[in-house]
Amino acid sequence: MEEFHLSLLEQIDKENWWNIWVPKKFGCSELSFSEGLKLLKKLSETDGSLGWTVTLCSGANFFVGNLDDIAAGQIFRSDSRVCLGGSGSVTGTAEQLGDNYIISGKWKYATGSCYLSHFTLNAHLVKNGDFVYDENGEKQFRSFILPKDQVRIVQDWKTMGLKATVTNSFEVDAVKLHGNFSFKYDEVKQSGSLYQIPFSIFADLTLWVNYIGMACHFCEEAERFSENPGIQVLKVKSAEQFAQLLSMAEEVTASLNSGKPLTAEISPIHETAASAVRELSEELIAIFPKLGIRAASYDQPINQVFRDYFTATQHHIFSKPNS
Numbered sequence: 001m002e003e004f005h006l007s008l009l010e011q012i013d014k015e016n017w018w019n020i021w022v023p024k025k026f027g028c029s030e031l032s033f034s035e036g037l038k039l040l041k042k043l044s045e046t047d048g049s050l051g052w053t054v055t056l057c058s059g060a061n062f063f064v065g066n067l068d069d070i071a072a073g074q075i076f077r078s079d080s081r082v083c084l085g086g087s088g089s090v091t092g093t094a095e096q097l098g099d100n101y102i103i104s105g106k107w108k109y110a111t112g113s114c115y116l117s118h119f120t121l122n123a124h125l126v127k128n129g130d131f132v133y134d135e136n137g138e139k140q141f142r143s144f145i146l147p148k149d150q151v152r153i154v155q156d157w158k159t160m161g162l163k164a165t166v167t168n169s170f171e172v173d174a175v176k177l178h179g180n181f182s183f184k185y186d187e188v189k190q191s192g193s194l195y196q197i198p199f200s201i202f203a204d205l206t207l208w209v210n211y212i213g214m215a216c217h218f219c220e221e222a223e224r225f226s227e228n229p230g231i232q233v234l235k236v237k238s239a240e241q242f243a244q245l246l247s248m249a250e251e252v253t254a255s256l257n258s259g260k261p262l263t264a265e266i267s268p269i270h271e272t273a274a275s276a277v278r279e280l281s282e283e284l285i286a287i288f289p290k291l292g293i294r295a296a297s298y299d300q301p302i303n304q305v306f307r308d309y310f311t312a313t314q315h316h317i318f319s320k321p322n323s
Helices: 006-015 033-046 048-066 069-075 199-222 229-257 263-290 301-312
Strands: 084-097 100-110 118-127 141-147 152-154 168-178
Touching (some): 033 048, 033 199, 033 229, 048 084, 048 141, 048 301, 100 118, 100 141, 141 168, 199 229, 263 301
Parallel strands (some): 084 118
Antiparallel strands (some): 100 168, 118 141
């Protein structure tokens, strides 16, 4: 599947999966953290590209928490289909002119590029042609949300897996955008404990659950080829990790509801998630060579699951040397 069929996109819209983290006051789902993670696991277990795309795009819609009600209301209108997605890289520039910014640059990569209504991006701030620096000498940047008609998609997603995520790069050429559609990750403007979750924790857990879901799907398909005991080991590890992940999500939510800061929890959660993904990867690598030549065929579902999973492992959050 090179792209999602129209019927699947219509189902995603009908189920409101892009908006699982968006407030109910905008006509969206606003699932609890645990409920949303359970849904993402189910979707990634069904199909890697489906789970990954809904995760990354609903994760971009999560930025509604960084917008005030006026800007959020303009984007998340009840009469419009809203699907955000973009890049976490800071590779472009934004020069402020009054209440507006002039944005230019190229960004890699935007999951769901062909399905998006808006693109999100990070850009270095520029004033009078020079970069703006903070008190520590670091370049300042802000995040922006642009309608898709102000963006040019660069068709460069040619990976072995997650093909239907169409995670292409994109370019912006001197687009004027009002400052209302600019935000900072650490400035929360929506109430509710969900939006107080630090984005690093949110990203770690929502991505980790995808690897678990794909590992579960791999086990299901592998059992059609072999009775290798490693398959059962992977099934147990996947179940244990999912239980651990949900426990972490519930602890995060409980801490925020009680007013407890989460600063100390951020690093351990990332280290746990990264270590868990490495364990899953090692198990898949150990099992796959023992499944026979048929599993190496592109027309076998297990082959797609294997390719999807290891394409996903290249996400920068879990592919850094210290991860």
